[in-house]
Amino acid sequence: MKNDSPLLPPESLAHLERLELVTRKIFRGRMKGERRSRRKGQSVEFADFRNYVPGDDLRFIDWNLYARLEKLFLKVFLEEEDLHFYALIDASRSMEFGQPNKLHFAKQLSAALGFVGLCRADRVRIETLGQSKREPSPIFRGRHNLWNLVKYLDGIEIQDSPPLTEGVRDFCLRNSSRGILVLISDLMDKQGYQSALRYLLAQDFDVYVVQVLSPEEIDPGVTGDLKLIDCEDADEAEITVSRPLLNHYKQNLTDFVNEARNYCSRRGIHYVLTNTNISVEHFISSYLRQRGLVR
Amino acid sequence: MLSWWQWLILGAVPPLIIALYFLKLKRIPLEVPSTYLWHRAIEDLHVNSLWQRLRTSLLLFLQLLLVMLIALALLRPGWQGGTLAGNRFIFLLDTSASMSANDVNETRLEEAKRQVETLIDEMKSGDVGMIISFSDVPIVEQQFTDNRRLLHNRLANILITHHVSDIDGALRVAAGLANPERSGNRDDNDIAVADPMPAVMYILSDGKMIRHTNFALGNLEPEYIPIGNRSVTNLAIAAFSFDQNPETSDYLQAFARVEHHQRPDDEDPLDSELQVDVNLYLDDELTDAATVVVPKGGESSLDFELPNIENGTLRLEMDVNDELAVDNTAFACIQPVRSGKVLLVTPGCDALEMVLSTEEAEKLAELTLLEPTDLAQEIYQKRASTGFYDLIIYDQCSPREMPQANTLFIGELPPDGRWQADNSVSTPQIIDTNQAHPLMLFVDLSDVRFTEARPLSPPPGSTILLDADAGPIAAIAPRDGFEDVVLGLFIVNTNSAEVHTDWPLRYSFPVFMNNLMNQLGTRNRWQHHSKIQPGDTVTLRTENNETNIKVISPAGVTTNVARSSLGVFSFAGTHEVGVYEVRGVNSNHRLLRFPVNLFNRVESNILPADQFEIGYSTVRGNRVLRVSRYETWKYLLFAVLALLLLEWYVFNRRVYF
Numbered sequence: 001m002k003n004d005s006p007l008l009p010p011e012s013l014a015h016l017e018r019l020e021l022v023t024r025k026i027f028r029g030r031m032k033g034e035r036r037s038r039r040k041g042q043s044v045e046f047a048d049f050r051n052y053v054p055g056d057d058l059r060f061i062d063w064n065l066y067a068r069l070e071k072l073f074l075k076v077f078l079e080e081e082d083l084h085f086y087a088l089i090d091a092s093r094s095m096e097f098g099q100p101n102k103l104h105f106a107k108q109l110s111a112a113l114g115f116v117g118l119c120r121a122d123r124v125r126i127e128t129l130g131q132s133k134r135e136p137s138p139i140f141r142g143r144h145n146l147w148n149l150v151k152y153l154d155g156i157e158i159q160d161s162p163p164l165t166e167g168v169r170d171f172c173l174r175n176s177s178r179g180i181l182v183l184i185s186d187l188m189d190k191q192g193y194q195s196a197l198r199y200l201l202a203q204d205f206d207v208y209v210v211q212v213l214s215p216e217e218i219d220p221g222v223t224g225d226l227k228l229i230d231c232e233d234a235d236e237a238e239i240t241v242s243r244p245l246l247n248h249y250k251q252n253l254t255d256f257v258n259e260a261r262n263y264c265s266r267r268g269i270h271y272v273l274t275n276t277n278i279s280v281e282h283f284i285s286s287y288l289r290q291r292g293l294v295r
Numbered sequence: 296m297l298s299w300w301q302w303l304i305l306g307a308v309p310p311l312i313i314a315l316y317f318l319k320l321k322r323i324p325l326e327v328p329s330t331y332l333w334h335r336a337i338e339d340l341h342v343n344s345l346w347q348r349l350r351t352s353l354l355l356f357l358q359l360l361l362v363m364l365i366a367l368a369l370l371r372p373g374w375q376g377g378t379l380a381g382n383r384f385i386f387l388l389d390t391s392a393s394m395s396a397n398d399v400n401e402t403r404l405e406e407a408k409r410q411v412e413t414l415i416d417e418m419k420s421g422d423v424g425m426i427i428s429f430s431d432v433p434i435v436e437q438q439f440t441d442n443r444r445l446l447h448n449r450l451a452n453i454l455i456t457h458h459v460s461d462i463d464g465a466l467r468v469a470a471g472l473a474n475p476e477r478s479g480n481r482d483d484n485d486i487a488v489a490d491p492m493p494a495v496m497y498i499l500s501d502g503k504m505i506r507h508t509n510f511a512l513g514n515l516e517p518e519y520i521p522i523g524n525r526s527v528t529n530l531a532i533a534a535f536s537f538d539q540n541p542e543t544s545d546y547l548q549a550f551a552r553v554e555h556h557q558r559p560d561d562e563d564p565l566d567s568e569l570q571v572d573v574n575l576y577l578d579d580e581l582t583d584a585a586t587v588v589v590p591k592g593g594e595s596s597l598d599f600e601l602p603n604i605e606n607g608t609l610r611l612e613m614d615v616n617d618e619l620a621v622d623n624t625a626f627a628c629i630q631p632v633r634s635g636k637v638l639l640v641t642p643g644c645d646a647l648e649m650v651l652s653t654e655e656a657e658k659l660a661e662l663t664l665l666e667p668t669d670l671a672q673e674i675y676q677k678r679a680s681t682g683f684y685d686l687i688i689y690d691q692c693s694p695r696e697m698p699q700a701n702t703l704f705i706g707e708l709p710p711d712g713r714w715q716a717d718n719s720v721s722t723p724q725i726i727d728t729n730q731a732h733p734l735m736l737f738v739d740l741s742d743v744r745f746t747e748a749r750p751l752s753p754p755p756g757s758t759i760l761l762d763a764d765a766g767p768i769a770a771i772a773p774r775d776g777f778e779d780v781v782l783g784l785f786i787v788n789t790n791s792a793e794v795h796t797d798w799p800l801r802y803s804f805p806v807f808m809n810n811l812m813n814q815l816g817t818r819n820r821w822q823h824h825s826k827i828q829p830g831d832t833v834t835l836r837t838e839n840n841e842t843n844i845k846v847i848s849p850a851g852v853t854t855n856v857a858r859s860s861l862g863v864f865s866f867a868g869t870h871e872v873g874v875y876e877v878r879g880v881n882s883n884h885r886l887l888r889f890p891v892n893l894f895n896r897v898e899s900n901i902l903p904a905d906q907f908e909i910g911y912s913t914v915r916g917n918r919v920l921r922v923s924r925y926e927t928w929k930y931l932l933f934a935v936l937a938l939l940l941l942e943w944y945v946f947n948r949r950v951y952f
Contacts, residue, residue, distance in 0.1 A: 094328035102328075188329035217328060223946065225322045230330040237330040237337060238322060248336035256332065 005100065007111040007150055012281045019116045019284070019294040021085055023180050023206045048076045084125070084179025085117040086205070088171055091128040092161035093231045094188055098214025098276040105212050106184040107153045108280040113182060114153075116294060118143045125175070128156055129167030129185075136174065164189040168196035172203045180293070181205040186212055187260060190233070194263060201267055208270045208293055211260060215275055220249065308362050313355070357942045361935060368931035383439065383492060384424045385469045385515075386411045388453055389500030389522075391430040391460035392829065392872075393898045396501070398524040398618040404455045407499035407522045414497060415446050425494075426450055429465035430458035431830045457621055457829035457872045459895050460504035466515075466909065469496055473514040498914065502904025503897050510910045521916035523903035527618050528557040530571060531899035533594065535611050535625035535892065538733075539813075540600070547601040549575065551611055551625065553587055554594040556900040567591050572614040575599050578607050606631050608874050608888060622899045626874050626890035635660035635817035636683060638700075641690035642667055644787045646799035647705075650808045651688075659809075660685065660816045667692035682836055682863065686816035691789060699863070701777050701815035706785040713772070715752035716783055723748040723763035723784075733814050734771065734780065735760055738807045743798045749783035776834030776863065778815060827869060827891045835864040835877055837887070843880040849873025855880060 052061060052072035065073045087110035095103040110126050117124040124140045126149070131137060140149045161167060164185065181200060187193045187209075200207045228237040239245060257273055264271035270291045274283055288294050327333070388411065394403040411426070418424055424446050426436040437449040473494045493514040501523045530553060537549040553571065568588050575583040582601065589595040601609075609627040617623065637660040641647060651662045663684075669675055670692070678684060679698035686701045687694075693707040708714045725740050740761070750766025753759070757772030760780070768783040785795040798804050827833055835856070837844060846854045846866050850873075856864045869875065869891045877886045893899065906915040 097328045186328065188331050190329075190331050214328070222325065227322045227324045228330050228333055229324055229326045231326050231328060235330050235334075237333045239333060239337060245336055249332055252332045252335045 005104075005108075007108050007153055008115060008146075009281075012112070013115065015281065015285070016112055016115050017119055020120045021083060021113070021117050021122060021180055022292055022295050023083065049073045050076055083117070083120070083122040084177045085113065085122050086171075086175060086179060086181040087113060087124075087126045088168070088181060088183045088185075089126065089128045089156065090161065090164070090167075090183075090185030091130075091156055091159050093158055094186055095212070096158045096231070097216060098212075100276055102186055102212040102214055102276055103156070103158060105274075105276045105280065106210075107156060109184055109210065109283065110182070111150055111153050112280050112284055113288075113294075114140065114149050115143075115146055118146055118149065123177075123179070124149065126153060126156075127171055127175075128159070128161070129164065129171070130159065130161040131171070131174075133170070133174070163191050164193055165191060165196040165199070168199045172199050176203075178204050179206070180208070182208040182210060182293070184210045184212060186217075187256075193260065197264070197267065197269060201269070207264075207268075208272070208288075208291070209260070209264055211257070211271070211273045213273070213275050215277055218253065218275060220246065305366050308366070309359050312358055312362060354942060354945060357938060357945065361938050361942070364931050364935045364938065368928040368935065371926070371928050372931070373926045373928075382419070382422045383473075383494035384414070384418065384422065385494050385496040386414065386424060386426045386450075387462070387465050387469065387496060387498045387500070388426065388428045388450075389430070389460055389462075389498075389504070390428045390453060390456045390458075391503070391898060392455075392457045392621050392893055392895070393460065393501050393503045393619065393901045394522070395455045395457075395621055396523065396527065396529070396618040396901045397620075398527040398901070399522065402455065403501060403522045404453070407520075408450055408453065410499060410520060410522075411450055411497070412447060415443050415450070418443060425469070426453075427465050427468055428453045429460070429462055430456045431461045431464075432458075433465035433468045435468055456870055457891075457893060458870070459828065459830065459898055460500070462498070462500070462504045462909075463510060466510050466512075469494070470510075470513060470515055501901060502907045502916070503900065504907065512909055512912055517909060517912070517914045519907070519914040519916050521903040521905065523901065524618075525903060526558065527901055527903075528555065528591075529617050529619050529622070529899055529901045530555050530569075530589065530613060530615050531619070531622035531893075531896075532611060532613060532625040533622075533896060533899065534894060535609075535627055537601070537609065537627055537629070539603070545603050547603055547629070549599040549601060549609060549611070549627070550596065551598070552594055552596045553589050553613065554896065554899060555589045555591055556902065557592050558902055559592065573597060574612045574614060576610040576612065577601070577604070579610070604629060608890075610874075619899065619901050621872055622893045624872070625892050625894070626872070628874060628888040628890050630887055634658070635685035635812070636663065637661065637812065637816045638663045638665060638678075638684045638687045639690065640665045640667055640670060640687065640692055640694075642692065642789045644690050644789075646786060646804070647688065647690060647808075650799075650805050651812075653805075655809070656812060659812045670694050686811070690787075691785065697774065697779075699777070702779045703811060703815070704779070704781045706782065706788065708781065709779055711774075713754035713774075714779075714781055716749040717752075717766065719747045719749050720763075720765040721747045723750075723765050723768060725761060725763055725768075727759075727762040729758065729760050729762075732758055732760060732771070734807065734810045736806075736810055738803045738810065740798075740801075740803055743796065743801050743803060745784050745796045745798070746793065747784070747795065751781060751783045753781070776836075780811070780815070826894065827889060828894060829869055829872060829891055831869055831891075832865055832867045833869060833875075833889060835866055835887070835889075837864070837877070837879075841879040841881065841886070844886065845878050845880050847876045847878065849875065 049062065050073070052074050056074050060075050062073050062075050065071070089103070089106045089110060091103055095101065095106065098105070114124045114126060118140060121142060125137055127137045138148070138152065164187070183200070197207065197209070223241050225240050226238070228239060229235070261271045270293065272287050272291060274287065284294060388404070388407050390404060394407065396403050399406045400409070415424060421441060423439040423441045425439045426446060426449050428434045428436050436453055437446055440446065473491055491514045493516065495516045495518060498517055498519045499522055500519070502519070502521055532551055533554040534550070534552040537547050540546040540548050551573065553573070555569065568590050570586055570588050573585050573587055574581055583599045585597050585599065587595050587597045607629045609629065611625045613623045615623060637651065639647060639651060639662060648664065650656065656662070665675060679687065679694065679700065682699040684698065684700040686703065687698050688703045688705065689707060690705045691707060693704065693710050695710060697709055697711050702709065708716055723745055725743070728738060728740050729735050730738065748763060748765070748768040750763070750768060751770055753767065753770035754772050757770045759767040759770050761767065761769035769781065771778055771780045786799060788795055835844065842858050844856050844864050846856055846868065848854070848868065849871055854866065854868045856866050858864055872891055872893055874888050874890050876888050878884060879886060904916070906913050908914070
């Protein structure tokens, strides 16, 4: 897989079409959609009866009851609403690594999940960390917007991003509607990821954290005496590669991943670790399906 | 050696490498997504500490080791030691009787084998070795090979023999490749000679061997390693025989000679003699014993008197525990007496006929008379060629072919051409009678006169019996197991009316004839078998018609021997000292016994020789191997190469400890 591979291969559309986004929480939608809502409204699914009050739509009066009881009752139906789906992509410089790079993987994953949402008439919004307030990302709805969505994703480039916490906070300020949020990042923020996730939980999103790592990060193929330069803050680390150092690095990575997984699971956040070598379609149909994001 | 400034430069190299390592002049920059986890790993390792840096840098160690090895190789290290110089080696091991002496380790042969093993181990890769064992015959135990295991195996299989030592054959075998002889066809004027392949020849022996003066070493480089203790002494039975008591036929006399061998300069005037008990066994039963006083470095004789027995085996044992055991025992066999068959071929000699027809003579042998003209008859030829007669006396005549019998020629020469005679001389003066020879025992010729005689030129190996002023006139020579006596004089000449001698009128004539009958005319009690040494070929004659006999060695090894075209059995398996038994293959009846004894002064004198002669060269014993230099720089360079490969592997495959 390369960075110029299509975000949404045509052959995977048929498979994704059959899926739908699932949330354990029932959110209030803004528009009529295909999901049952806690609100009563117009649909074919009966919910309850209530007394008629002047002004009610006469079409919903149950005339059979009026014939028997000579009282006016109104049939109430469950409202079907739409779902908010957010994909929050970390487009910082650290996402440029890997083959394909981590950003490309994030865009492919967002496109696929976005397509699933569009097929079910959900509201789909893709944002990057540090998204300009002046140019808010569009909201896509209905499958006819698929190519707009893909075009928008294609336009996302590596950029100088604010720290993770700051980016998430800005996102939360801009998006007050609750729904499913998938955060796609490598979580390698020196200030930590915990406060960022707390913002998301406070917003009452159904949060999925997808940590994307490149194979080079999981098993570094480095040798010799090196001066490592952090691509984001130009921080330097001088190392002499040795077996103990590599063992320590791997142990640290394992600890880091386990720590993130524990942190998330304790707070009801779904955490999934992946690397860029895994295909997105396989990732969705196996990993995310197991986690319950799609069905 | 290096000068001080060279040492200084050399010593500065390792610190320079360490300094370069710490300076890290060439640290490669690498952009990574995040240094977050790396920082934590570095902190864990405390990588900045000196010890940690050193501990983790296998490459540094390898580089330092590399430089050290190169520096060491440049210094051309090596050491001088006892090692083999050359690349072709021939190991000559003496397996003769004296090598069974146990004055060093187990035996001398074992010590020699141990030394050869050491030499083989010191052979370098690519060196080739050859093993030859020799006693009186050389045996190529292993041809040239670089397979050391094979050499060790062959070496282990070499066994001691009781043979005498003769290095000549071994030298000629060893010289095969070192001194190539002319190859090609002489008739085609092809005088190609193969390239000589020089070799170092290690001779592991006690130096007790027959001297040789005609062998040229050529490209062989001898290294003599003497085996044995230089202060060893040895007592040996040098001779053992028996005979009928000349005074009475009721007794047998057994004679023995005991020798003592020591270094000539070890003589001690205060302790110049030693006593030794000698036991005589007849058929393994102690019959007699004596104590003999032997002067140190000298010899002593002793005799025993035995009743006249028909048959038996005599064993003489010295009650001494010295280093060489094989010469402490001697054997002799008494065979049953059988009357012999004597043929007298004469145109007419009354004296001879009379002296061979006496009552006493008939006891010894049965006489047949023929005339010279009868020699053409078939019955004579058949009997003469099949060994029917024990002794044939040709008086004034000579057969066409030599018979298979002992002979006495009177006035004629044997027809085989080995004997020569000058023209007759008149009135020869007898100047010496060899009375040490049994034929001349008690023969006194001082009162005998001969009118003429022909001085003889007997063949090599013969013994002069009568010496006159003009030359020998009587001699005895061996021939294929028989003995020929030639008298260059007439007793009676039928072609002449003159009287040639008054010998038949003297006592000495019947005494001589009696000696002749006893020694050559009868199957006497020990025939010719008294002086068989290990390795000799024995010619056996049997009285029956067996076509095959079996010879049982003292160790019980049975060898079948077929009768040769000459009607005798030739047995070459006399490898050990002891009594050999001869039996018929079909009848299994014991036909005869014969003893094999060492009786060799050279072998019994087990003092190791400091030097010996090969051709015109004197080979001196050298107990220390030649010094040569062990070079190690090649191995160091190999180690450097291996280290380089290891570094390459470590660097590319990321192998760390």
